[in-house]
Amino acid sequence: MKFFIDTANIDQIRQAHEMGILDGVTTNPSLMAKEGVKGKEQIFNHYKTICSIVDGPVSAEVFATDYEGMIREGEELAAIDPKITVKLPCTKDGIRAVKYFSSKNVATNCTLVFSVGQALLAAKAGATFVSPFVGRLDDISEDGVALISHIVNVFNCYGFQTQVLAASIRHTNHIIRCLDAGADVATCPLSAIEGLLKHPLTDKGLDTFVKDAAKMQ
């Protein structure tokens, strides 16, 4: 499973990259707004900075909700860097835009996916990635990881090449469960990725090794 980091924060992206486990980045308008960027120049420069750090796909989401606006914005985003993946909402216009970009071999990430039906249409339109939002489904007492499993099974059954990118990951256990569900990618907060490292027996064991090593100094 690939690890993407779900943030527009440059420092956190650098930290994840320096761990040597980062395969890509996802952003969205809310994550970008948190970084205080304003206007096209600052926004595009921020994407350029992200692309200069990571080696893999960088999802940049359009702001437009109409087809023509999505195409206009998506083409500008794609022109920033070959690593840019155009992120489009799973709406009628968004699916049309996915089809447009997939016909031009521009990578796409269909986002705000909450059902198998939505994922199916995105895959049929040729999306590179679909982003089912695990955490937001859990927030309303549905089972976000069950949706990941369902989509993975449907894509495998019908041979879709679209990658399932588990999004809205809130904690380490979401990552583990998405592994079991067969997600191609999990896009995570840095804290959830770092949580994979934590185990008290590792800390306890290292503490003992350090103390015993000191006896030999």
Ligand code: G3P
């Ligand atoms: O990639 C989508 C993700 O950023 C949404 O996360 O926690 O706002 O549901 P969250």
